[in-house]
Amino acid sequence: MTVAIAGAAECDLGKTGLDVLTLQSQAVIRALTDAGLTLSDVDGLATNNIGRFPVIQLAEYLGLRPRWCDSTFVGGSAFEMYVARAAQAIDAGQCSTVVISYASNQRSARSRTLTAAGDEYESPYRPLYPASYYAMVAQRYLHTYGLDRRHLAQVAVSARERAQRNPKAWTYGAGPLTVEEVLAAPLVSSPLGVLDCCLVTDGGGAVVLTSLERARDLPRPPAVVLGCGEMLDHTSMATAKDLLRTGAVESGRTALRAAGLTPADIDVIQLYDAFTISVPLGLEQLGFAAPGEGLSVTTPMNTGGGGLAYCHPGQFGVLLLVEAVRQLRETSAETALVHGTGGIFSSHATVILGVDR
């Protein structure tokens, strides 16, 4: 592919007291400024989570009339999918500059409008959506590999540790977390407790995509889109035949193949950590570890603190991209794997980014 991320930024995070379109505007303008571009350069737009016609509403609010758009709604992995679609559109000449943006004020608004597991065969059993699904995955995982809650707790401890180095993280300055604290936190859906679950915060971000050729003339080093993959799976809790086999397998494999890379070639991972179990299982499914060994992966990951300790505004996918771009710009990492997940392991999308060489 010949498309790159030329700009990336967060909007205000945490508890902002701002409305969604204000947060979206912050994200878009900051990302464009980062890219050395302005609104008048934008001819493609992708977003979701605003009213009935999300992308039209954002375009109108920004004063744009895009000639390319996407508003695929598959949960938190949508933003990785937007990268794939935008790269295709730019390659095909349908548009030249795409902004992918997201924001939520769910913490300020004290309201989370997640789709319930409304299916008539499942809702009578009152599953917590999405926590109970991840809980059943975790239970099966621990049972299969002879592990216990202490092992999963380590994921939350590590996330908190990384967030202490990120001033923008919700838990920045909160100090270290101990395994005992994770285990002592109230249970939500066993074996997952409150501290096994991602944060509920405001926040969002945006990335700007354009051709690599053009990105080379812009102020920031381009993060080249090397490969993309995706896979849709189930939406009901009883559909998956094997709880420990997710669409990340195909999504990751497709993206890595497109990039001509293997997991061993990846310098930094940004993996959607909605719950502690997402990390070891995700790393295994993406090929970074054998089944049952995901907790021992040493590749740098979720460097900003992730959804568990930095920020989780309902859909975290765009912030995975922002952090990956930051890593490629500011550290020695030359390749990044970004993996988004939506719903209850319902959708998967992987993007491989690399420095320009």
Next chain:
Amino acid sequence: MSEWWEATRDHRLLLQHCDGCGSVQHYPRALCITCGSSDLSFREAVGTGVVDSFTVVHRAGEPYVLARVRLTEGPILLTHLDDIAEPRCDMPVLLAWRPLPDGRHLPVFRSADGL
């Protein structure tokens, strides 16, 4: 697909069988997801299975045990485990019924140990 719910009034758990390829599926659909045939018929499940996984749900009120039970016929059902002090993955379970206010029943599962 209310035929499925109507059968619960008589304590019958129905599974959809494909008349074309013999596949068994849950939840009921207008087509067979294996072969695409619309020739489907309901047959009663034998009512045995094993716990694929489970979670104790903590929200307002008493905690309850949500589970995925892999039925002997193959399909997986989201359900509750009732009266099982220490649930575990792969334990055998038997179908039981919990009455609903309107006369229908909710299929739930109890331990098959010691029976």
